[in-house]
Amino acid sequence: MDTSTPKKIMLSGIKPTGDLTLGSYLGAIKNWAERAEQFDCYYFMADLHALTIRNDPALLRRRTLEQLAQYVACGLDPAKNTLFIQSHVHQHAELGWVLNCYTMFGELSRMTQFKDKSAKNADNINGGLFTYPSLMAADILLYQPDYVPVGEDQKQHVELTRDVAQRFNNVYGPTFKVPEPYIPKVGARVMDLLDPHSKMSKSDEVGNGRVLVMEDPASIMKKFKRAVTDSESGAGCVRYDAENKPGVANLMQIYAACTGKSFEEIEREFAEAGYGVFKSAVGEAVVETLRPIREEASRLMADKSYLNELCKTGAEKAGYIANKTLRKVYKKVGLVPRVD
Ligand code: TYM
Numbered sequence: 001m002d003t004s005t006p007k008k009i010m011l012s013g014i015k016p017t018g019d020l021t022l023g024s025y026l027g028a029i030k031n032w033a034e035r036a037e038q039f040d041c042y043y044f045m046a047d048l049h050a051l052t053i054r055n056d057p058a059l060l061r062r063r064t065l066e067q068l069a070q071y072v073a074c075g076l077d078p079a080k081n082t083l084f085i086q087s088h089v090h091q092h093a094e095l096g097w098v099l100n101c102y103t104m105f106g107e108l109s110r111m112t113q114f115k116d117k118s119a120k121n122a123d124n125i126n127g128g129l130f131t132y133p134s135l136m137a138a139d140i141l142l143y144q145p146d147y148v149p150v151g152e153d154q155k156q157h158v159e160l161t162r163d164v165a166q167r168f169n170n171v172y173g174p175t176f177k178v179p180e181p182y183i184p185k186v187g188a189r190v191m192d193l194l195d196p197h198s199k200m201s202k203s204d205e206v207g208n209g210r211v212l213v214m215e216d217p218a219s220i221m222k223k224f225k226r227a228v229t230d231s232e233s234g235a236g237c238v239r240y241d242a243e244n245k246p247g248v249a250n251l252m253q254i255y256a257a258c259t260g261k262s263f264e265e266i267e268r269e270f271a272e273a274g275y276g277v278f279k280s281a282v283g284e285a286v287v288e289t290l291r292p293i294r295e296e297a298s299r300l301m302a303d304k305s306y307l308n309e310l311c312k313t314g315a316e317k318a319g320y321i322a323n324k325t326l327r328k329v330y331k332k333v334g335l336v337p338r339v340d
Pocket residue numbers: 011012013014015016023024026027028046049135136139140148149150151152153154187188189190191199200201
């Protein structure tokens with residue numbers, strides 16, 4: 001292997017606004033953990049983004065550290081990946097401001113997530129919710145990544161990041177690498193088990209349609225047994241048809257992501273089975289996938305000094321790269337460099 005070629009860079013983040021769900025694990029973290037050998041990877045807890053909704057401060061702090069423990073438990077080796085808390089690297093907020101000035105009102109108004117979230121939180125449509133994608137662009141562009149692995153719902157934000165990067169580069173010359181979104185083939189959109197038309201979300205509501213990474217096996221099994229399918233029954237009812245059988249398609253996606261089996265293999269495996277057998281099998285696959293993660297995360301959560309040390313090392317590594325990009329940007333836009 002040619003070791004002189006630098007590895008490509010990957011970066012992604014998750015907001016610590018709720019407990020991690022099976023959706024964030026299968027749609028995001030699982031795929032990240034598989035990439036460390038091939039790429040130079042940066043992952044962070046997007047705590048500044050969490051502020052766009054109201055949080056209980058103590059809970060936000062706890063969730064941020066828990067998320068770090070869960071990242072590591074999900075297989076993100078801190079020796080091979082740079083793991084950090086967004087607010088520990090102040091360059092995110094600073095570049096976020098600059099990029100706000102290069103992101104158009106019209107572009108921000110078209111963001112689906114802004115429209116959805118403002119409809120859901122009509123009493124708190126704050127400026128941060130609106131300009132959120134500029135901060136997300138800063139998160140990304142600071143590290144000059146080649147790829148940004150995200151689920152389907154974040155693709156639009158990564159596309160806006162590309163537009164902002166290109167706009168800036170057109171005015172000031174090459175400054176930012178223009179990154180590509182990297183969407184997994186299976187698991188990119190894990191849906192709610194009771195409402196297969198809406199995504200499994202980590203919002204605070206305790207729902208029977210969403211499964212948490214830290215949830216106990218009995219409760220996971222119960223949720224899968226109750227998962228919505230359709231009115232078919234008997235041989236051949238387990239088949240992939242996203243449009244007409246969204247509940248079954250979602251369960252097949254989950255089963256495929258947990259076991260590595262293709263849709264054809266799954267259809268063959270359950271050719272003679274009804275939904276009851278299939279749903280239990282999916283539940284068991286999920287329980288076995290999450291069991292080692294839950295056990296390891298609980299162990300790490302008890303070790304606060306280890307987590308603090310991880311945060312410190314991660315912020316130092318990330319801060320070094322972020323600072324290089326921010327200095328370059330400040331110079332290009334005409335800010336006077338600080339003399340120390
Ligand atoms: P967030 O915290 O909502 O979600 C984190 C990641 O998980 C993916 N995801 C899902 N994938 C499949 N099915 C689901 N049901 C599901 N739910 C969530 C999301 O697509 C995402 O990849 N704005 C981002 C956080 C962020 C970020 C960034 C991401 C801030 N800065 C820079 C990448 C790069 C967010 O709110 O993700």
